[in-house]
Amino acid sequence: MPEWLEVIWRTIFAVVVLFVLTKLLGKRQVSQLSFFEYITGITIGSIAAYISLDTDKTWHLGVIALLVWVGLSLVIEYVQIKSKKVRDFIDFKSTVLIKEGKILEDNMKKERLSTDDLLAELRKKDVFKLADVEFAIMESDGAINVLLNRENQPLTPQHLGIKVAPEQAPQVVIMDGKVMDEALDTLGFTRKWLDSALEKQGLTVQNVFLGQVDAYGEIYADLYTDQVQVPKPQDKPQLYALLKKCEADLELFGLSTQNETAKQMYGSCSQELQKLLQKLKPFIQN
Numbered sequence: 001m002p003e004w005l006e007v008i009w010r011t012i013f014a015v016v017v018l019f020v021l022t023k024l025l026g027k028r029q030v031s032q033l034s035f036f037e038y039i040t041g042i043t044i045g046s047i048a049a050y051i052s053l054d055t056d057k058t059w060h061l062g063v064i065a066l067l068v069w070v071g072l073s074l075v076i077e078y079v080q081i082k083s084k085k086v087r088d089f090i091d092f093k094s095t096v097l098i099k100e101g102k103i104l105e106d107n108m109k110k111e112r113l114s115t116d117d118l119l120a121e122l123r124k125k126d127v128f129k130l131a132d133v134e135f136a137i138m139e140s141d142g143a144i145n146v147l148l149n150r151e152n153q154p155l156t157p158q159h160l161g162i163k164v165a166p167e168q169a170p171q172v173v174i175m176d177g178k179v180m181d182e183a184l185d186t187l188g189f190t191r192k193w194l195d196s197a198l199e200k201q202g203l204t205v206q207n208v209f210l211g212q213v214d215a216y217g218e219i220y221a222d223l224y225t226d227q228v229q230v231p232k233p234q235d236k237p238q239l240y241a242l243l244k245k246c247e248a249d250l251e252l253f254g255l256s257t258q259n260e261t262a263k264q265m266y267g268s269c270s271q272e273l274q275k276l277l278q279k280l281k282p283f284i285q286n
Contacts, residue, residue, distance in 0.1 A: 013052075014052040040069070040073050043069055044066065044069060047066045047069065048066065050062045051066070076090065095107050095111050095138045096135070097111075097136045097137060097138055098146075101149065122146060125144070125145075132149060132152040133146055134147050135147040168215035170213060170214040171183035171186055171213055172210065172212050173189075173194060173212065173213050173219075174194075174211030175210060175211075176209065176210075177206055177208060177209065177224075179194065179205055183213075189213065189217070193217075194213075197219050198219070198221065201219075203221055207224065207225075208222065208223060209222050209224045243273065243277055247277065250267075251266070
């Protein structure tokens with residue numbers, strides 16, 4: 001076999017082996033790497049290159065080394081899951097850099113982190129003032145996570161005492177012009193319902209590049225033709241407006257009638273509808 005042809009098939013073989021073993025190691029190997037995973041990635045890549053380019057007759061030893069290294073990595077990862085001490089020894093402990101608004105200089109020196117590095121990492125978290133930071137910690141993978149002090153934290157409905165409706169994950173029901181039946185089943189809808197929902201917007205499945213449906217049955221459609229604007233669903237806002245109108249009409253009827261029994265009935269119905277609207281507001285008002 002010519003040497004160039006041997007290099008080609010060995011390269012293909014190395015790519016296949018590397019792909020299979022990386023899948024075996026899991027998603028962490030392609031995400032933010034820890035210290036040991038960084039070493040593993042470099043070593044496995046080097047061995048794969050050896051398998052691909054070394055044209056002597058000992059290239060199969062590279063495959064053995066690759067299998068041994070991956071097996072050792074899996075064993076170490078298993079031990080890390082079982083033991084925190086092992087995790088701390090292999091991947092380092094997390095280090096507190098800012099505590100109660102005060103920079104811990106000794107910990108900064110320990111991690112060989114300059115003030116410029118710290119400020120740059122804070123800016124990545126959209127934090128430009130040190131005074132806004134309550135707590136900052138460097139994780140074992142080198143990432144820095146930040147907790148703002150209470151007055152600078154984003155305001156949430158919970159802070160205002162507002163209850164919001166639980167939100168389920170939307171499902172992609174159309175992708176590349178094809179219906180995703182499994183996603184429709186997850187939401188409890190059918191193809192007939194989807195066709196009807198699209199028809200209301202003057203669309204067909206073939207026109208839609210990407211379609212997404214939320215738990216309330218509202219559909220978002222991105223078309224192949226970018227110049228066409230799809231109107232936003234108005235079902236929930238229209239329902240809320242209709243109920244508010246009914247409430248206002250009941251109050252008006254109560255004020256316009258001279259019959260005390262009818263006045264009390266209209267007033268009672270208006271109050272009940274008002275209570276109902278307070279409960280439904282998180283669900284139907286956008």
